[in-house]
Amino acid sequence: MNSYDVVIVGGGPAGLAAAVAARDAGCERILILERDSELGGILNQCIHNGFGLHTFKEELTGPEYAARFIDQVRSRNIEFKLNTMVLDIAADRTVTAMNRQDGMMSIAAGAVILAMGCRERPRGALNIPGFRPAGIFSAGTAQRLVNIEGYMPGKRIVILGSGDIGLIMARRMTLEGAKVLCVAELMPYSGGLKRNIVQCLNDYNIPLLLSHTVVDIRGKQRVEGVTIAKVDDRFKPIPGTETDYDCDTLMLSTGLIPENELSRNVGIDINPITNGPFVAENFETSVPGIFACGNVLHVHDLVDFVSEEAGRAGRAAAAFVSSQSDDITNHKVVHVITKGGVRYTVPTSIDIDRMTDSTIVRFRVANVFQNHYINVYIDDTRIIHQKKRIMAPGEMEQAVLKKSQLQSFSNIRNITIAVESE
Amino acid sequence: METKELTCIGCPMGCQISVDIENGTVVSVKGNSCKIGDNYARKEVVSPMRIVTSSVAVLSDKNAHPSNEVHYPRVSVKTASEVPKDKIMDVMDEIHRTHAVAPVKIGDIILQNVAGTGVAIIATKNS
Ligand SMILES: Cc1cc2nc3c(=O)[nH]c(=O)nc-3n(C[C@H](O)[C@H](O)[C@H](O)COP(=O)(O)OP(=O)(O)OC[C@H]3O[C@@H](n4cnc5c(N)ncnc54)[C@H](O)[C@@H]3O)c2cc1C
Ligand code: SF4
Numbered sequence: 366m367n368s369y370d371v372v373i374v375g376g377g378p379a380g381l382a383a384a385v386a387a388r389d390a391g392c393e394r395i396l397i398l399e400r401d402s403e404l405g406g407i408l409n410q411c412i413h414n415g416f417g418l419h420t421f422k423e424e425l426t427g428p429e430y431a432a433r434f435i436d437q438v439r440s441r442n443i444e445f446k447l448n449t450m451v452l453d454i455a456a457d458r459t460v461t462a463m464n465r466q467d468g469m470m471s472i473a474a475g476a477v478i479l480a481m482g483c484r485e486r487p488r489g490a491l492n493i494p495g496f497r498p499a500g501i502f503s504a505g506t507a508q509r510l511v512n513i514e515g516y517m518p519g520k521r522i523v524i525l526g527s528g529d530i531g532l533i534m535a536r537r538m539t540l541e542g543a544k545v546l547c548v549a550e551l552m553p554y555s556g557g558l559k560r561n562i563v564q565c566l567n568d569y570n571i572p573l574l575l576s577h578t579v580v581d582i583r584g585k586q587r588v589e590g591v592t593i594a595k596v597d598d599r600f601k602p603i604p605g606t607e608t609d610y611d612c613d614t615l616m617l618s619t620g621l622i623p624e625n626e627l628s629r630n631v632g633i634d635i636n637p638i639t640n641g642p643f644v645a646e647n648f649e650t651s652v653p654g655i656f657a658c659g660n661v662l663h664v665h666d667l668v669d670f671v672s673e674e675a676g677r678a679g680r681a682a683a684a685f686v687s688s689q690s691d692d693i694t695n696h697k698v699v700h701v702i703t704k705g706g707v708r709y710t711v712p713t714s715i716d717i718d719r720m721t722d723s724t725i726v727r728f729r730v731a732n733v734f735q736n737h738y739i740n741v742y743i744d745d746t747r748i749i750h751q752k753k754r755i756m757a758p759g760e761m762e763q764a765v766l767k768k769s770q771l772q773s774f775s776n777i778r779n780i781t782i783a784v785e786s787e
Numbered sequence: 788m789e790t791k792e793l794t795c796i797g798c799p800m801g802c803q804i805s806v807d808i809e810n811g812t813v814v815s816v817k818g819n820s821c822k823i824g825d826n827y828a829r830k831e832v833v834s835p836m837r838i839v840t841s842s843v844a845v846l847s848d849k850n851a852h853p854s855n856e857v858h859y860p861r862v863s864v865k866t867a868s869e870v871p872k873d874k875i876m877d878v879m880d881e882i883h884r885t886h887a888v889a890p891v892k893i894g895d896i897i898l899q900n901v902a903g904t905g906v907a908i909i910a911t912k913n914s
Contacts, residue, residue: 409912412840412841412842412865413840414838425911426911427863428912432913515842515844540841540876558801560795560797560801562794564796568872754800755801
């Protein structure tokens with residue numbers, strides 16, 4: 366059996382940054398396994414600009430951002446295998462993968478980093494009545510068709526869901542000569558970044574219908590039109606508000622789900638809110654030596670955060686490999702819990718003895734909050750009190766915890782992250 | 788005096804900015820949290836600018852021509868710098884009529900002076 370220090374599942378931005386960081390932390394034998402025919406993950410199809418503002422201080426397109434990390438992987442001679450599908454991971458960190466050249470292979474890994482990304486919520490998850498004619502695409506599939514394969518999915522388009530991919534595709538289809546009639550969003554707010562509403566919808570006079578949904582799809586062979594209605598505050602369509610749109614294509618941009626089949630099979634505990642693994646401050650999952658980062662952990666809107674997080678995971682995996690015999694049973698581990706409008710946090714536990722100088726706790730809020738505070742409590746003591754003019758579910762928030770500060774408390778029970786009015 | 792309401796696209800904060808304009812000149816910018824917002828707002832009300840991104844077919848042979856029957860692999864492209872917002876569709880028309888010849892490297896110029904803007908179209912992927 367082949368053996369490596371670190372095996373990384375997925376060669377998207379998370380896998381690439383984790384590999385580079387693990388190498389820079391001294392790991393010699395690293396292997397990236399990628400099922401696609403090229404490295405870069407989903408960034409290859411995200412050809413618009415706006416990536417890398419934080420990391421490179423310039424606005425890159427998705428492929429350019431990916432290329433910077435692919436260059437770093439190549440210049441470090443980090444091994445990778447393309448067209449290689451990981452089929453199974455065992456709790457003892459044996460990774461089973463398959464490709465045409467090598468056939469089926471078993472690889473023993475000192476540490477495994479999960480970087481499988483996410484996939485789009487399937488259409489079946491939406492309750493839209495009617496036939497299932499051709500012309501219904503997920504926004505991500507349409508993005509791949511247009512940007513990589515050069516096919517146009519349709520000419521007159523309605524988009525359901527205002528996540529960033531839907532907004533980006535509204536502009537993209539318009540630029541390619543299609544007519545985008547509207548973007549309908551079930552919630553009273555958009556799930557996408559405001560800058561994308563301005564640049565992708567307002568620039569092209571595409572209406573955004575908040576609190577609206579598709580109630581009917583017409584057409585048997587091909588989509589001929591859809592009916593959109595306003596919804597009440599319980600998301601029930603309001604009779605009498607229906608409007609018909611003649612269109613040949615319905616694009617669904619209704620969210621992403623971390624791709625965690627492999628993680629579930631190993632027995633990793635999955636957070637039902639994020640659909641990603643529960644992790645500690647070093648990105649280790651509930652199974653020792655298996656780490657997770659990027660969209661497989663929780664869905665990100667900014668790839669910069671993915672790279673930053675993956676770098677930490679890569680360094681932690683390298684540390685795990687070199688210090689496996691260390692005894693951590695006496696370490697002080699505290700849980701991170703949520704309160705008042707905070708939906709989830711990553712990480713959900715912190716080993717105060719093991720943590721580096723600081724740990725970033727990332728979270729999302731459940732609603733739109735104006736002039737609220739991010740409050741962090743160690744048991745009953747408030748240690749962070751930060752005012753935010755606006756917080757929205759579409760944008761990830763963060764709080765930075767310092768090791769020195771945590772060490773100054775004895776017997777911490779919990780760390781609480783809260784969004785509160787004061 | 789005229790007041791325009793804008794959302795800054797400088798960063799994910801998306802500040803609401805109001806700009807007062809008198810006789811075509813900006814007299815005040817309010818609501819921005821930083822300098823980027825001020826710059827954006829002043830430019831946006833007078834001459835809005837955008838980066839345009841798209842993709843073009845890549846031919847392996849420079850004598851070939853892209854046709855509807857054959858599909859070629861594509862390479863992503865962008866304007867090397869911002870172009871006036873009202874030129875976006877003209878820029879796209881020229882991009883549609885263009886193709887690249889392999890091999891293509893990031894930063895290669897695919898088209899000079901697109902739609903008379905003085906800005907080049909460059910590749911954003913190796914292909
Ligand atoms: C359709 C879509 C469009 C997006 N558009 C944008 C956008 O416009 N702007 C933006 O900022 N963010 C966008 N995102 C978010 C973007 O994906 C993340 O910012 C970032 O790419 C996540 O990186 P990642 O490495 O975690 O995942 P990915 O980029 O998805 O990479 C995961 C990689 O793992 C591989 N993989 C998965 N399972 C296996 C397996 N079993 N064996 C081997 N390899 C495997 C996949 O092939 C893939 O290459 C989009 C996401 C999706 C799904
Ligand atoms: S004004 Fe500054 S902080 Fe506000 S959105 Fe623009 S760039 Fe961001």
